[in-house]
Amino acid sequence: MSNLEKSNRFLTLFSCSSRVLVVINADPDSIASAMAVKRLLWRKVQEVSIAYFNKISRPDNLAMIEFTGAGLVKLDDIKKDDFDMFVVVDSQPDHNERFHEFDYDAIIDHHPLTCDKAKYVDIRPDYGACSTIMTEYLKSKKVKPSSRLAAALMLGIKTDTSDFTRQSTLKDIRAFQYLYKFADNNIVIKVERAILTQEDLDFLGYAIKQRKIINNRFFFHAGNITQPDKLVVAADFFLTIARVNWSIISGVYEKKLVIIIRNDGLRKGAGNTAKEAFSMFGSAGGHKTMARAELDLKHIRKQIKKINKKTLANWIISVIEKTAGKKIE
Numbered sequence: 001m002s003n004l005e006k007s008n009r010f011l012t013l014f015s016c017s018s019r020v021l022v023v024i025n026a027d028p029d030s031i032a033s034a035m036a037v038k039r040l041l042w043r044k045v046q047e048v049s050i051a052y053f054n055k056i057s058r059p060d061n062l063a064m065i066e067f068t069g070a071g072l073v074k075l076d077d078i079k080k081d082d083f084d085m086f087v088v089v090d091s092q093p094d095h096n097e098r099f100h101e102f103d104y105d106a107i108i109d110h111h112p113l114t115c116d117k118a119k120y121v122d123i124r125p126d127y128g129a130c131s132t133i134m135t136e137y138l139k140s141k142k143v144k145p146s147s148r149l150a151a152a153l154m155l156g157i158k159t160d161t162s163d164f165t166r167q168s169t170l171k172d173i174r175a176f177q178y179l180y181k182f183a184d185n186n187i188v189i190k191v192e193r194a195i196l197t198q199e200d201l202d203f204l205g206y207a208i209k210q211r212k213i214i215n216n217r218f219f220f221h222a223g224n225i226t227q228p229d230k231l232v233v234a235a236d237f238f239l240t241i242a243r244v245n246w247s248i249i250s251g252v253y254e255k256k257l258v259i260i261i262r263n264d265g266l267r268k269g270a271g272n273t274a275k276e277a278f279s280m281f282g283s284a285g286g287h288k289t290m291a292r293a294e295l296d297l298k299h300i301r302k303q304i305k306k307i308n309k310k311t312l313a314n315w316i317i318s319v320i321e322k323t324a325g326k327k328i329e
Helices: 003-011 028-040 060-068 095-102 130-140 149-161 170-180 184-194 196-212 229-238 270-281 309-324
Strands: 019-024 047-052 073-074 085-088 106-109 120-123 210-215 216-222 248-255 257-263 282-286 290-297
Touching: 003 120, 003 130, 019 028, 028 047, 028 060, 028 085, 028 130, 047 149, 060 149, 060 184, 106 130, 106 248, 120 257, 130 170, 130 257, 149 170, 149 184, 196 216, 196 229, 210 309, 216 229, 216 309, 229 257, 248 309, 257 270, 257 282, 270 282, 270 290, 270 309
Parallel strands: 019 047, 019 085, 047 073, 085 106, 106 120, 216 248
Antiparallel strands: 210 216, 248 257, 257 290, 282 290
């Protein structure tokens, strides 16, 4: 099916009276993809809102929201009865329990297929970014993206492909080239320069002191945290260390163990490793070079008699070693 046929099928879901809620776990790719959905539905429905449920603290994500005018609202501030159509982009309904609050009319995603319960489903795991899919939708309908939307979609592609150094295809590159003609590159530059805060530096410094490097894998468990995004910053940073092939950073946030995994793409995929190691304790998965797990501590208690910072750190190491052996290959 062509992109035009897919975009037409997607648009036929809605009517002029539709009140649409796009639900996301906010990061650059999901924000940009949701903005593209909003643009596609402009003047075709009564209302489109974009709601997120995760805590946004990374300076680059905050800068993107500010400079692109994304117009996000917190999911907790949304009244479900105010909407009659629900869309999820850059995720699938089983990726987080907050997604379970809705029955979806459409799912558009680039992660491996885990849930396709919707009237319309477009899941393309071979794509590097959901923003690429949404760019193809816009292009197929001959919708010219605004300079802000084009910049947002460029950032979505750049972020999820790590500037085309991890899972990406010619389609991602072509979408980026197409967007470049329309984008406000000043927005892209401003967002990409907003990387670290003083608090991030303190977190990284602590992680350096407490690190464990086993078989070229960098491990750090932070204990209780207030900003899960710091785990992502640390995981990306520590993969840049010479001879470190894997970066596995974790912390406890709101009674859940959050584990961020990054690897160099030369060995067993991070997503498969996360799924094999942790899916029985909560949501876990991702791509070849990046993955995330969010685990319910009450399920882990069946494995660990006494849960504390040390036991959780050791448990993460032991589970990964058991799953993949002494070397993750």
